Amino acid sequence: RTLRIGLIPGDGIGREVIPAGRRILEALPTSLGLKFSFVDLDAGWDTFKRTGTALPDQTVETLKKECDGALFGAVSSPITATKGYSSPIVALRKKLDLYANVRPVKSVAPTPCFPDPIDLVIVRENTEDLYVKEEKTYDGPNGKVAEAIKRITESASSRIATIAGEIALRRQRVRETTGETARKSMVTVTHKSNVMSQSDGLFRTTARKALEQAKFKDAGVIIDDQIVDSMAYKLFREPSFYDVIVAPNLYGDILSDAAAALVGSLGLVPSANVGDGFAIGEPCHGSAPDIEGKGIANPIATLRSVALMLEFMNQEEAAAKIYQAVDANLAEGKLLTPDMGGKAKTDEVVNDIIKRL
Amino acid sequence: RTLRIGLIPGDGIGREVIPAGRRILEALPTSLGLKFSFVDLDAGWDTFKRTGTALPDQTVETLKKECDGALFGAVSSPITATKGYSSPIVALRKKLDLYANVRPVKSVAPTPCFPDPIDLVIVRENTEDLYVKEEKTYDGPNGKVAEAIKRITESASSRIATIAGEIALRRQRVRETTGETARKSMVTVTHKSNVMSQSDGLFRTTARKALEQAKFKDAGVIIDDQIVDSMAYKLFREPSFYDVIVAPNLYGDILSDAAAALVGSLGLVPSANVGDGFAIGEPCHGSAPDIEGKGIANPIATLRSVALMLEFMNQEEAAAKIYQAVDANLAEGKLLTPDMGGKAKTDEVVNDIIKRL
Ligand SMILES: CC(C)[C@H](C(=O)O)[C@@H](O)C(=O)O
Ligand SMILES: CC(C)[C@H](C(=O)O)[C@@H](O)C(=O)O
Numbered sequence: 276r277t278l279r280i281g282l283i284p285g286d287g288i289g290r291e292v293i294p295a296g297r298r299i300l301e302a303l304p305t306s307l308g309l310k311f312s313f314v315d316l317d318a319g320w321d322t323f324k325r326t327g328t329a330l331p332d333q334t335v336e337t338l339k340k341e342c343d344g345a346l347f348g349a350v351s352s353p354i355t356a357t358k359g360y361s362s363p364i365v366a367l368r369k370k371l372d373l374y375a376n377v378r379p380v381k382s383v384a385p386t387p388c389f390p391d392p393i394d395l396v397i398v399r400e401n402t403e404d405l406y407v408k409e410e411k412t413y414d415g416p417n418g419k420v421a422e423a424i425k426r427i428t429e430s431a432s433s434r435i436a437t438i439a440g441e442i443a444l445r446r447q448r449v450r451e452t453t454g455e456t457a458r459k460s461m462v463t464v465t466h467k468s469n470v471m472s473q474s475d476g477l478f479r480t481t482a483r484k485a486l487e488q489a490k491f492k493d494a495g496v497i498i499d500d501q502i503v504d505s506m507a508y509k510l511f512r513e514p515s516f517y518d519v520i521v522a523p524n525l526y527g528d529i530l531s532d533a534a535a536a537l538v539g540s541l542g543l544v545p546s547a548n549v550g551d552g553f554a555i556g557e558p559c560h561g562s563a564p565d566i567e568g569k570g571i572a573n574p575i576a577t578l579r580s581v582a583l584m585l586e587f588m589n590q591e592e593a594a595a596k597i598y599q600a601v602d603a604n605l606a607e608g609k610l611l612t613p614d615m616g617g618k619a620k621t622d623e624v625v626n627d628i629i630k631r632l
Numbered sequence: 633r634t635l636r637i638g639l640i641p642g643d644g645i646g647r648e649v650i651p652a653g654r655r656i657l658e659a660l661p662t663s664l665g666l667k668f669s670f671v672d673l674d675a676g677w678d679t680f681k682r683t684g685t686a687l688p689d690q691t692v693e694t695l696k697k698e699c700d701g702a703l704f705g706a707v708s709s710p711i712t713a714t715k716g717y718s719s720p721i722v723a724l725r726k727k728l729d730l731y732a733n734v735r736p737v738k739s740v741a742p743t744p745c746f747p748d749p750i751d752l753v754i755v756r757e758n759t760e761d762l763y764v765k766e767e768k769t770y771d772g773p774n775g776k777v778a779e780a781i782k783r784i785t786e787s788a789s790s791r792i793a794t795i796a797g798e799i800a801l802r803r804q805r806v807r808e809t810t811g812e813t814a815r816k817s818m819v820t821v822t823h824k825s826n827v828m829s830q831s832d833g834l835f836r837t838t839a840r841k842a843l844e845q846a847k848f849k850d851a852g853v854i855i856d857d858q859i860v861d862s863m864a865y866k867l868f869r870e871p872s873f874y875d876v877i878v879a880p881n882l883y884g885d886i887l888s889d890a891a892a893a894l895v896g897s898l899g900l901v902p903s904a905n906v907g908d909g910f911a912i913g914e915p916c917h918g919s920a921p922d923i924e925g926k927g928i929a930n931p932i933a934t935l936r937s938v939a940l941m942l943e944f945m946n947q948e949e950a951a952a953k954i955y956q957a958v959d960a961n962l963a964e965g966k967l968l969t970p971d972m973g974g975k976a977k978t979d980e981v982v983n984d985i986i987k988r989l
Contacts, residue, residue, distance in 0.1 A: 352826045354826065354836075354857070355825070355829075355833065355837070356825075356830070356833050362826065362827065386745075388743075388744060388745035405782060405824075405827065405828060406827060408827065408829075410830035410831055411830065412830050415786075415787075417785065417786070417787035418785065418786030418787050418790075419785070419786040419834055419838075420783065420786070421783070421784050421785075421830040421833070421834040422781055422782065422784075422830075423784075423828050423830065423831040423832075424779055424780075424781065424782075425762060425780040426777065426778070426779050427778050427779075427780075428772060428774065428775065428776070428777045429772075429774070429775030429776040430772075430774035430775050467762075467882070467885075468711060468712070468713075469709045469711065469719065470722065470762065470763060470765065471762060471765070471767060471780050472712075472713035472765075472767070473713070473767035473768065473769050473778040473779075473780065474767055474778040474779060474780040475780075476712065476713050476778070477769065477776055479711075480712070500711070503885075503886055504885045504886050504889035505889060507886050507887075507889050507890035507893070508890060508892055510890075510893075511868065511893035511894070512893050525824070528824075528860075528861045529860055529861050529864050529883075529886060530864075532861035532862060532865040533864035533865060533868065536864070536865045536866075536868035536869050537868070541865060561862075
């Protein structure tokens with residue numbers, strides 16, 4: 276069977292890294308028995324300027340009807356409210372009900388700051404919280420007042436915690452095959468229920484309850500709890516302590532960027548937007564207009580996002596091949612793009628990784 | 633004139649560090665011509681358990697009627713919603729209209745992670761955003777739904793940006809006296825207006841406008857802009873780039889804990905809750921029940937909070953004395969509490985710093 280992959284480069288360096296993602300899929304060894312076909316899809320700021328919408332219906336329809344998975348690059352967005360513009364990735368997550376944003380953060384090698392290996396994954400709720408974007412503005416006694424709704428539901432909190440637990444189990448299985456059995460599985464629930472006792476309180480209690488399911492308990496998954504400010508502190512003080520971190524949308528957004536700094540570059544950090552039966556791989560970095568067109572964007576976040584997408588399409592073997600090839604490139608540390616302190620071009624890094632597949 | 637200071641130790645190590653704050657005030661050289669009197673005030677979880685309220689009216693009234701400033705230790709809070717309990721520090725900030733939470737973060741010495749000096753201050757809005765705590769819970773089609781209001785007003789955004797600008801000016805004046813004139817003053821406005829275009833959009837445009845006032849412009853204060861996730865990333869990648877960071881309440885909460893990790897220990901980071909004509913010094917750390925009663929809490933966050941409080945009471949000379957004594961203790965690096973990798977007791981550190989006044 277041929278797997279059909281939607282390619283949504285978006286803006287800026289999205290157009291340089293998404294082709295790299297396509298190349299690695301095409302280069303996978305035939306022994307895996309996988310075939311891919313591709314469809315190019317529009318979204319982003321340039322699309323908005325051209326067509327008046329940042330996410331054409333056709334993009335959504337094609338993904339729904341034809342595709343088995345997709346890759347999303349990055350989009351530029353206007354910093355001030357622009358009539359008719361709305362972030363296409365936020366919209367896609369909701370329209371395809373991609374309820375989990377999975378962001379693994381793994382260190383390359385010990386550094387003076389972080390001598391112990393960092394290997395954690397942030398599982399961010401992807402459909403609600405302040406991202407419902409229900410806002411209003413009115414005139415108050417002393418000028419304008421704007422309000423936004425933060426919405427937390429029991430159902431979304433339960434399913435995000437459940438997938439976080441499943442990711443913890445999967446990581447545990449992988450560690451069993453590699454013999455790293457000393458490490459315990461743990462899911463850390465992040466919240467600010469000391470201030471938002473109802474909304475974050477609902478997230479916390481629901482997530483904990485979901486994690487108490489027998490399948491997690493029997494496997495020994497530890498349930499841990501952190502207030503978000505203290506989480507930001509501890510993430511930097513002892514990152515190797517963490518395994519799986521589950522968080523509402525906005526905290527997950529902030530914490531995953533913070534975690535990316537721990538491993539040296541956002542250019543290394545992948546993500547997958549995951550729903551039931553569909554996944555969109557998406558590098559965590561943005562459209563980076565400052566380096567656009569120079570051919571020096573780090574392709575690794577995208578290549579790892581391809582692997583993540585494959586994992587959630589149940590193609591774990593193909594995923595493992597890509598991870599290994601990327602890790603081997605990083606371990607050698609010779610071909611590095613400028614964000615990593617090197618001089619390599621995007622294509623050179625991709626070529627090197629393809630050779631290692 | 634005698635300055636009257638309210639002392640609110642709260643719970644846990646709050647009871648160990650607030651006495652240290654009192655001691656340093658009593659030990660200030662008489663040449664400064666300052667006298668202090670003190671009043672002990674209740675608040676916190678123990679107070680709640682004893683009296684049914686975490687913030688007795690008498691505490692608020694005494695602060696309003698008698699005090700020129702105050703010191704707040706830390707409080708323990710229940711992790712699950714507890715009928716009648718509400719965070720006393722959050723309430724105090726609102727009741728006394730202490731609209732700015734000022735959190736300077738300064739590195740002790742170069743480290744392998746951060747070879748360049750870190751010297752920044754986070755100015756956190758202290759009265760609104762999600763901290764208005766207007767929440768509701770209802771039954772939705774798939775279980776419970778909880779909503780919280782994030783409220784941003786033009787007036788609060790404007791005054792917080794104005795005080796951030798004033799802090800930038802004051803820091804510039806201090807640098808002029810010490811000859812560090814190469815460093816430019818900058819205020820970085822943090823927001824997530826790419827998603828919350830109305831609420832965070834209002835914060836961003838209002839803050840920028842306030843910073844364009846002639847007094848800031850003429851002094852050359854640069855206005856910078858960062859989306860909160862990217863701010864968390866950059867704060868770790870290049871902390872020495874930042875001078876003053878202004879943020880809505882919740883982002884300020886998260887970013888200031890994250891920034892504390894940059895300088896090694898939350899036990900070093902002070903804050904002041906500042907209103908017009910009143911300030912409460914408050915160490916950034918919590919009540920730390922794990923080390924309570926051992927006499928090993930780091931007093932430095934509190935001593936620096938005393939200095940910050942004095943600054944906002946226009947006692948800059950006394951403040952400078954405390955900062956210098958603390959810096960001298962840290963520069964020598966011999967008497968360190970366990971959070972800093974040492975073995976010193978709270979009292980030993982306080983004695984050492986008092987000697988250096
Ligand atoms: C571009 C922006 C809307 C987006 C988000 O906040 O989710 C980005 O920061 C991300 O993390 O994918
Ligand atoms: C204890 C808590 C309510 C408080 C806050 O969130 O403001 C604390 O984290 C702080 O930063 O002072």
